[in-house]
Amino acid sequence: MNTDIHEKIKEIKKKLRLSMNGIVSAHQRRQGLNYKINFGVEIPRLKEIAATQKKNKSLAQNLWEENIRECKLLAIFLYPAEEFENATAEKWIKECTFTEIADHLSRTLLAATAEAKTSSLQWIVSDEGMFAYCGYSTLSNLFTKKITLESEETKEYFDALKKTLHTPGTNNRPTQNAANISLIKFAEQSKEQCNIACNEIKSWGLEENSALSNLVENLFYEA
Numbered sequence: 620m621n622t623d624i625h626e627k628i629k630e631i632k633k634k635l636r637l638s639m640n641g642i643v644s645a646h647q648r649r650q651g652l653n654y655k656i657n658f659g660v661e662i663p664r665l666k667e668i669a670a671t672q673k674k675n676k677s678l679a680q681n682l683w684e685e686n687i688r689e690c691k692l693l694a695i696f697l698y699p700a701e702e703f704e705n706a707t708a709e710k711w712i713k714e715c716t717f718t719e720i721a722d723h724l725s726r727t728l729l730a731a732t733a734e735a736k737t738s739s740l741q742w743i744v745s746d747e748g749m750f751a752y753c754g755y756s757t758l759s760n761l762f763t764k765k766i767t768l769e770s771e772e773t774k775e776y777f778d779a780l781k782k783t784l785h786t787p788g789t790n791n792r793p794t795q796n797a798a799n800i801s802l803i804k805f806a807e808q809s810k811e812q813c814n815i816a817c818n819e820i821k822s823w824g825l826e827e828n829s830a831l832s833n834l835v836e837n838l839f840y841e842a
Contacts, residue, residue, distance in 0.1 A: 624681050628690075631668060631682070635689050638664050652717055654688040665689060669696035676702050683711065688720075695723050700731035705738060712742070715749040718793050725756035736761055740772060743779040743798075751783060755797035762804035767812075776805070777819045785823075 635658045644659030660668075672678065679698035682690045708729055715721045729735060735757055742754030758776070768776055783791070783798045806816040 621677075624675075624678055627672065627675075627678055628681060628685070631672070631690070631693065632687075634668050634671075635660055635687075638668070652688075652719060654686075654717070656687040658687070658689050660689050662692070665692050666696060669693055672697055674699045680707075683714075691720050692723055695720075695727050698728060700728055703728045703732055705732065705734050708732065708738065709750075712749050712753050713747075715753070718749075718752065721749050721753050722756060725753050726760050729753060729757040730760035730764070736766060736768070736772070740775050740779075743776070743783070751779075752794045752797050755783075755794065755801040759797070759801040759804045762801065762808060765808060767808065768805075773815065780819075781823055 638658065638660045640659035640661065642659065643661060644657045647654075647657060647659065674697050676699055679694045682697065683694035685691070711724060712721070712729075715724065729738070732738070739754040739757040739761070742750040743758070745751050745754070780798055780802060784795055786795075802816060806813040
């Protein structure tokens with residue numbers, strides 16, 4: 620770490636300590652967000668702190684290596700999206716411990732990469748760590764931007780979705796929630812995609828899919 624980056628991180632940590640919120644930190648711990656160090660700084664304040672720095676790849680990379688909640692979030696906010704490569708994306712996903720970090724990573728950086736759609740479709744079939752969660756979260760952000768899937772990609776997506784939604788276990792619930800959100804975002808794009816989603820879900824032929832199918836259909840009830 621060069622001297623300039625070291626000084627910037629010292630300055631950032633000073634601002635974090637001054638912005639510390641013990642109530643938020645305690646609340647997050649009660650919710651199971653047991654970061655090694657958590658100053659409890661809320662996202663709007665973190666974005667204010669990020670705005671005092673120019674986006675910088677080296678600064679972001681060094682912040683990410685700090686085992687501090689706020690430093691990891693600032694790393695995401697300060698990494699230039701156009702320089703965020705797939706190798707770094709996969710390294711950071713592997714090192715994501717909590718969905719809070721994964722959500723911001725997916726929204727801010729993963730969805731902004733040129734390989735976002737291709738990478739996401741690969742990640743959603745992974746059984747490793749946060750990969751499937753980040754894959755579905757990234758797809759949700761892409762669908763919100765009206766980015767569509769080709770025919771073969773749609774098949775890959777629904778094959779993965781079926782497996783995810785029918786894999787039991789409490790450890791899989793966050794990924795299942797992310798998958799459900801991505802499905803709604805997929806269906807919201809158009810009446811045609813809503814029909815595709817409904818037909819796919821019904822083709823699974825399982826009783827527990829009925830509520831999900833009804834939810835998707837109701838998006839375009841007026842149709």
